[in-house]
Amino acid sequence: ATESHGAQSRLDVVQARGEIRVCSTGDYRPFTYRDAAGAWSGIDIDLAGDLARRLGVRLQLVQTTWKAIADDVGRKCDLAMGGVSVTLDRAKKGFYTAPYLRDGKTPITLCENEKRFQTLEQIDRPGVRAIVNPGGTNEQFADANLKRATIVRHPDNNTIFAEILAGRADLMITDATETRWQAKRDPRLCAVHPDEPFTFSEKAYLLPRDVVFKEWTDQWLHLAVNDGTYARIAKPWLG
Ligand SMILES: O=C(O)C(=O)C[C@]1(C(=O)O)C=C[C@@H](O)C=C1
Numbered sequence: 392a393t394e395s396h397g398a399q400s401r402l403d404v405v406q407a408r409g410e411i412r413v414c415s416t417g418d419y420r421p422f423t424y425r426d427a428a429g430a431w432s433g434i435d436i437d438l439a440g441d442l443a444r445r446l447g448v449r450l451q452l453v454q455t456t457w458k459a460i461a462d463d464v465g466r467k468c469d470l471a472m473g474g475v476s477v478t479l480d481r482a483k484k485g486f487y488t489a490p491y492l493r494d495g496k497t498p499i500t501l502c503e504n505e506k507r508f509q510t511l512e513q514i515d516r517p518g519v520r521a522i523v524n525p526g527g528t529n530e531q532f533a534d535a536n537l538k539r540a541t542i543v544r545h546p547d548n549n550t551i552f553a554e555i556l557a558g559r560a561d562l563m564i565t566d567a568t569e570t571r572w573q574a575k576r577d578p579r580l581c582a583v584h585p586d587e588p589f590t591f592s593e594k595a596y597l598l599p600r601d602v603v604f605k606e607w608t609d610q611w612l613h614l615a616v617n618d619g620t621y622a623r624i625a626k627p628w629l630g
Pocket residue numbers: 419457474475476477524525526527528529530548565566569
């Protein structure tokens with residue numbers, strides 16, 4: 392269902408509606424999480440609340456998937472929030488806000504295996520099972536960099552770390568922020584050099600191609616970062 396607004400900015404549409412619709416996957420802690428009862432939490436969920444409050448509208452969270460997220464923006468929702476990496480492919484479909492967090496791919500594995508999986512060379516070996524969630528930048532990274540290791544595609548990011556704990560996969564290569572959070576949750580899991588990840592990436596919010604809406608959202612984010620709101624919200628999640 393594509394909404395059509397003619398020349399009107401989405402900023403005006405959102406205000407007239409009295410509600411901002413934010414797409415989020417709900418499967419990527421500490422950025423976005425939706426529990427079994429349907430309750431949302433995470434850094435970007437809290438920031439979505441701040442955005443809605445400062446715009447003076449209600450917040451409606453809309454669950455999406457990593458595969459669908461770029462296409463849902465502008466259709467099912469006004470923007471996407473929740474640990475979304477900036478990619479040049481997504482930037483062809485929509486706009487991004489300024490980035491708010493720096494990240495990068497790094498391994499997470501059982502602590503007893505931490506020494507074995509320091510480099511890509513050590514990981515990309517026959518017999519090593521690297522688990523990955525489909526649809527996002529993790530899968531792209533695994534497909535591009537793992538030629539000899541086995542890639543185990545697991546559709547549910549919420550249970551992926553339990554698979555490592557159960558011994559059904561050896562490691563996952565994912566964003567350092569996620570490895571830190573998951574390693575803190577379970578002492579059997581270790582984030583492997585999260586401060587020196589294999590890649591550089593940035594998190595930002597994904598918007599429709601609408602310069603007026605992007606301008607407002609960038610101003611909101613800039614203010615939230617500089618008036619201390621971002622630090623206050625991020626602290627319990629990022630430590
Ligand atoms: O696709 C993105 O932008 C993401 O950051 C999401 C992504 C991924 O790259 O696959 C990152 C880590 C999570 O484990 C799940 C999804």
